[in-house]
Amino acid sequence: MELLERFAAGDVDAFETLFRQYQGEVFRWLMRIVRNTAVAEDLTVETFWRMHRAHARFDPAMGNCGAWLRRIATNAAIDHIRHSRREVPLPDELPATAQQPLAEQLELRRVILRAMDKLSPRIRAVVLLALVEEEPYERIAEALGISENAVKVRVFRGVRILRKTLTQAGVHP
Amino acid sequence: MKEPEIDDLKKLLKDSLPPAHDVELQRDLWPAMLQRLDQRTMRVPWWDWALLATLAAVLFFFPGIIPTLLYHL
Numbered sequence: 001m002e003l004l005e006r007f008a009a010g011d012v013d014a015f016e017t018l019f020r021q022y023q024g025e026v027f028r029w030l031m032r033i034v035r036n037t038a039v040a041e042d043l044t045v046e047t048f049w050r051m052h053r054a055h056a057r058f059d060p061a062m063g064n065c066g067a068w069l070r071r072i073a074t075n076a077a078i079d080h081i082r083h084s085r086r087e088v089p090l091p092d093e094l095p096a097t098a099q100q101p102l103a104e105q106l107e108l109r110r111v112i113l114r115a116m117d118k119l120s121p122r123i124r125a126v127v128l129l130a131l132v133e134e135e136p137y138e139r140i141a142e143a144l145g146i147s148e149n150a151v152k153v154r155v156f157r158g159v160r161i162l163r164k165t166l167t168q169a170g171v172h173p
Numbered sequence: 174m175k176e177p178e179i180d181d182l183k184k185l186l187k188d189s190l191p192p193a194h195d196v197e198l199q200r201d202l203w204p205a206m207l208q209r210l211d212q213r214t215m216r217v218p219w220w221d222w223a224l225l226a227t228l229a230a231v232l233f234f235f236p237g238i239i240p241t242l243l244y245h246l
Contacts, residue, residue, distance in 0.1 A: 019203055027198040035193050044198075045205050052210070108189050131183045132190050159179050171185075 004060035015055070018065060019048050025066060026073050029143075032133045033077040033125050043080060047073040067142055074125065074143040081121035108171065115165040119158055126151055127158035 006014035026047050030040040050072050051058075058068065116124055122144070129135040129143075130151065141148045166172070232239060 016203065019206055020201075023202050024198045027202075028194060028196065031193040031196050035190070037196065037199075041198070041200075041202060041205075044202055045209055048206055049209050105189065112186065112189050127186075128190075131179075132186050133192050133194055155179070159182050163178065163182060166182075166185075 002060065004058070004065060008055055008058045008060050010055055015048075015052055018051075022066060022069055023048070026069050029070055029073050030077055032135070033074065033128055034080060035128070039080065043073065043076050046076045050076065070139075070143045071145055078121045078125055081124060111166065111169045111171055115162050115169065118165050119161055123154050123158040123161070126154040127162065130155050131159075 003014050003017060007018055023044055027040050027044045030043045030047070031037070034040050034043065047069060051069060054072075062068070116127070119127060126140060126144070129140045130137065137148045137151045141151045144151070232242075
């Protein structure tokens with residue numbers, strides 16, 4: 001029996017194999033949205049927990065386990081942002097790339113993160129994935145279960161809100 | 174909204190929030206997953222507790238049914 005079929009039938013060994021195969025990919029996807037190592041690790045476990053709970057609903061014929069996991073992970077990340085609704089700190093291992101003094105960079109980051117907080121969790125996720133991580137719209141659409149046009153609309157809406165909030169804070173993009 | 178406006182904002186965001194796609198997972202999360210699975214397995218649903226509390230209350234207020242209950246068990 002194939003791995004995905006065994007997983008759908010509730011085989012724990014198959015689940016472990018899938019976990020080990022995809023945990024890195026799921027973690028990297030979550031990092032793009034939550035930008036915090038500890039939170040991304042917790043959400044990786046949460047993603048696989050949701051996957052395990054839903055094993056009976058998984059159709060092995062669809063085959064694309066990675067896409068299914070990305071969708072579950074995106075929903076878990078959006079749920080996390082919705083419930084925390086606070087400034088998500090940036091991990092130390094991600095240095096700023098701008099050619100500015102450190103104090104100015106940190107202040108700008110703080111202002112941008114505060115502006116990001118004004119966005120709804122779904123728009124925030126789309127803005128980060130599309131503008132910062134430069135993920136293709138098709139992939140974002142698949143992860144959110146929406147059309148590419150809906151992704152474009154959310155990007156426009158997010159950009160409009162961010163520009164307005166940043167301008168009010170004295171930053172002119 | 175024009176494309177240059179999006180590009181300007183994109184540049185600002187990318188300069189301030191560097192992409193996170195290169196960050197690798199530093200540890201195996203399977204032990205944490207196993208712990209999560211065990212916790213969920215051991216958790217007793219709230220309605221089981223409610224049922225137990227109801228049964229205890231019934232036995233406390235109507236001790237006369239205890240022999241009947243034992244007979245049927």
